[in-house]
Amino acid sequence: MSTFLLLTITGVGLGALYFLIASGLSLIYGLMGVLNFAHGAFLTVGAFGMWFVESKLGGIGVLPRFLIASLAGLVVGGVFAVLVELVLIRPLYRRHIEQVLVTVGLGLAATALVVAIWGNDARPVAYPSWLGRTTTIAGAHVPNDRWLLIAAAAVVLVGLTTFLKRTRYGLIIRAGVENRAMVTALGIDVRKAFTLVFALGGVVAALAGILGNVYFTTADPNRGTSLLIFAFIVVVIGGLGSIRGTAVASVVVGLVQQYANYYASSGLGDLSVVLLLGLVLLARPRGLSGALA
Amino acid sequence: MASLLSVRDLHVHLGESHVLQGIEFDVAEGGVTALLGRNGVGKTTTLRALIGLVDRRGSVMLDGEEIVRAPTHAIVRRGVGYVPEDREVFAGLTVRENLRLAERNGRARYELVYELFPELEQRGRQLAGTLSGGQQQMLAIARALLNDNRVLLVDEPTKGLAPALVTEVADALTRASELTTVLLVEQNLGVVQRVARDAVVLDTGRVVHIGPARELLASEEMVHRMLGVGHAGDRA
Numbered sequence: 262m263s264t265f266l267l268l269t270i271t272g273v274g275l276g277a278l279y280f281l282i283a284s285g286l287s288l289i290y291g292l293m294g295v296l297n298f299a300h301g302a303f304l305t306v307g308a309f310g311m312w313f314v315e316s317k318l319g320g321i322g323v324l325p326r327f328l329i330a331s332l333a334g335l336v337v338g339g340v341f342a343v344l345v346e347l348v349l350i351r352p353l354y355r356r357h358i359e360q361v362l363v364t365v366g367l368g369l370a371a372t373a374l375v376v377a378i379w380g381n382d383a384r385p386v387a388y389p390s391w392l393g394r395t396t397t398i399a400g401a402h403v404p405n406d407r408w409l410l411i412a413a414a415a416v417v418l419v420g421l422t423t424f425l426k427r428t429r430y431g432l433i434i435r436a437g438v439e440n441r442a443m444v445t446a447l448g449i450d451v452r453k454a455f456t457l458v459f460a461l462g463g464v465v466a467a468l469a470g471i472l473g474n475v476y477f478t479t480a481d482p483n484r485g486t487s488l489l490i491f492a493f494i495v496v497v498i499g500g501l502g503s504i505r506g507t508a509v510a511s512v513v514v515g516l517v518q519q520y521a522n523y524y525a526s527s528g529l530g531d532l533s534v535v536l537l538l539g540l541v542l543l544a545r546p547r548g549l550s551g552a553l554a
Numbered sequence: 555m556a557s558l559l560s561v562r563d564l565h566v567h568l569g570e571s572h573v574l575q576g577i578e579f580d581v582a583e584g585g586v587t588a589l590l591g592r593n594g595v596g597k598t599t600t601l602r603a604l605i606g607l608v609d610r611r612g613s614v615m616l617d618g619e620e621i622v623r624a625p626t627h628a629i630v631r632r633g634v635g636y637v638p639e640d641r642e643v644f645a646g647l648t649v650r651e652n653l654r655l656a657e658r659n660g661r662a663r664y665e666l667v668y669e670l671f672p673e674l675e676q677r678g679r680q681l682a683g684t685l686s687g688g689q690q691q692m693l694a695i696a697r698a699l700l701n702d703n704r705v706l707l708v709d710e711p712t713k714g715l716a717p718a719l720v721t722e723v724a725d726a727l728t729r730a731s732e733l734t735t736v737l738l739v740e741q742n743l744g745v746v747q748r749v750a751r752d753a754v755v756l757d758t759g760r761v762v763h764i765g766p767a768r769e770l771l772a773s774e775e776m777v778h779r780m781l782g783v784g785h786a787g788d789r790a
Contacts, residue, residue: 432655436644442607443642447656447697448630 263400268519270398274407276515277414278476281469282492283499283507284421285462291438291502292458294357295350298364300466300492301485302371303345307338307467309375312384312480324389334471335464342463346456368486375482383479392475406475413472417465418508425504430457438502494534498541499548506550513537558583558735559604559705564612564622566596566603573599575759576612581705581752586727586736588750588767592782595756597739598639601707604737605629605636617704631658633704637711639739641694645683649674649693652682656697666733667696670726688719695726705735712742724748743781747771755780 286300311334318326349367353359392409395402425431433454437444444451466485473488474480491514499510514534521533541549559581566574573596581587589597603610606626614622621629630636644652653667653674668675671692677685682693691711698706711727712720724745730736731749740746746753746767753770755763763770763780770776 429654432647432651436647436655439644439646440642442626443638443644444655445626446605446607446630446636446638448627448658448701449655450625450627 264523266399267401267403268523269516270401270403270411271407272516272519273512274404274410274476274515275518276512277407277410278469278473278488279491279495279514280414280508280511281410281417281465281472282488283495283511284417284504285458285465286489286492287496287499287502287504287507288421288434288458289462290496292434292441293350293354293437293455294441295360296357296364297350297462298361298489299345299367299371300364300462301487301489302368303338303342303463303466303485304470304473304488305371305375305482305485306341306470307334307463308470308474308480308484309379309384309482310334310337310467311471311474312386315387316384323387327388331471335467338467338470339460339464342459342466343456345463346459350459351452351455368489372482372486379482381482383477383481385479386474388475393478406472410472410476413468414508414511417468418504421461421465421504424461430454434458491534494538497548498538500550501548503548503550506548509549556583557581558617559737560613560615561600561604562613562615564600564603564610564614566599566608566610568599568608573759574603574610577756577759577761579754579761579764581735581737583735584731585751586731586738586749587752587754588746589737589739589754589756590746590770590781591756596759597756598709600756601636601709601737601739604707605634633702635698635701635703635706635734637694637698637706637708639709639713641687641690643682643685643690643693643697645681647682648679649682649685650678652693652697653700656700658701661702662700663702664700667699670699670729671696688715688722691715691719691723692726695723695730699726699730699733703734705737706730707737709739710741711738712740712745720745743771743777 282300282304286297289295289297311330314333315326315330318329345367349363350360353363392406395404425435433444433449433451437451437454441451470485473484495510495514496507498514499506514537517533517537518530522530557580562578563576564574565576577600589600591597599608602608604614606624606629610622612622613620616632616634621632647655673689674692674696677689682690685693695711708727711723715723720742727736727738727749738750750767753765753767754761757780
């Protein structure tokens with residue numbers, strides 16, 4: 262029972278990490294129709310922004326260092342995403358093939374740049390010692406970083422949902438996901454919403470990068486690319502453009518991966534996720550939320 | 555009468571098709587000008603070109619100001635309201651949210667909108683996608699009437715509506731035309747006869763007739779030749 266509980270909580274934690282990457286990806290596609298293959302680069306830039314600032318902050322405690330460095334990582338991720346939208350994506354709206362080429366290229370180039378500057382080895386990251394310990398629940402020793410991941414994902418989910426439901430920009434984004442042209446025909450400059458969505462996506466992906474540093478205990482230049490694959494699977498299963506669908510799909514994918522790795526065979530987790538994707542698309546081609554996949 | 559909207563040598567290509575081939579017409583200030591023609595002659599494309607929803611070249615002057623190179627949102631903010639064909643309400647938003655989204659300043663005319671369409675006030679919390687076709691049409695018109703526009707571009711507002719709703723929409727158009735200028739694309743010639751002062755007729759991307767709407771609709775031969783339908787009185 263304690264093993265099952267441990268797998269369940271760590272599966273939800275893994276799902277929380279996927280959600281942090283996938284939510285921005287889903288919003289960007291839903292509103293702008295941009296398949297952003299550079300989204301993993303936002304994660305990498307945020308993760309290395311955090312690691313870099315932390316490595317330069319000496320003489321202060323681990324907790325303030327971690328918090329300051331994390332804030333820096335979020336800012337770097339958000340600014341990078343805004344620059345990508347303004348410089349590379351904006352001139353290519355409605356040109357989907359070029360968008361794919363540019364974002365794939367940027368994803369590869371950003372990783373290559375990080376490798377060129379800091380090398381291909383993963384860099385160890387310092388974080389508060391509590392995150393490296395476990396909490397025992399019904400006999401299951403749950404790593405504390407999973408709680409942080411789950412809490413962060415819950416805050417992001419509530420925050421994004423509230424933003425989308427309660428603010429004018431949220432209203433514009435929800436309407437834009439349905440019919441972008443009609444939003445502009447109401448006198449709204451939807452490009453501002455595009456930039457805002459990219460900024461949000463960049464910040465949340467950077468948060469995933471920072472918490473990924475804690476989860477894996479290192480900053481790795483290739484992590485953004487490897488996690489992006491799972492984020493795309495989550496987004497397609499959840500339904501493109503749906504935050505709630507993305508949240509549900511993230512948890513399902515995280516759990517399936519953990520259960521399959523333990524109960525079937527180590528390494529079958531990834532394969533089972535791909536099988537799950539196939540099954541969902543056969544049963545519900547528009548994903549769990551009904552949005553077009 | 556002063557021209558509010560002046561269209562000159564307007565061209566639109568959609569793919570390989572040269573849909574608008576240098577159309578020219580004026581819309582006088584006040585009242586309703588009907589844009590008529592058979593199916594597929596470019597009426598909807600004309601409205602979409604005026605508001606910048608399709609790539610176009612030529613000249614569109616709004617009250618003496620060139621707007622043909624302005625983006626859609628900037629054209630709308632200069633006082634051009636748009637009621638699209640097939641309503642295009644935001645199905646996942648409530649009626650109230652659809653209206654809130656259309657607000658362009660703090661002077662949204664909710665009193666006018668709710669006076670014309672009281673049902674929209676009662677259904678404020680209902681998702682627009684669950685409204686009937688007629689109610690969605692009311693919402694689409696209400697969005698455009700919410701702001702103090704200089705001209706409204708209205709595309710087939712009675713399409714697919716029951717006769718009772720057609721009358722209601724025609725009443726709303728009449729009221730709208732008392733407040734602002736309306737350029738109306740409409741297949742129902744009964745509605746055109748009731749509300750329109752002027753008529754512009756398109757055929758295969760070109761303007762083939764400009765004149766008073768009553769004069770056009772009074773001539774069975776002209777109606778049949780230009781619009782390919784029976785007499786206006788038969789369609790009311």
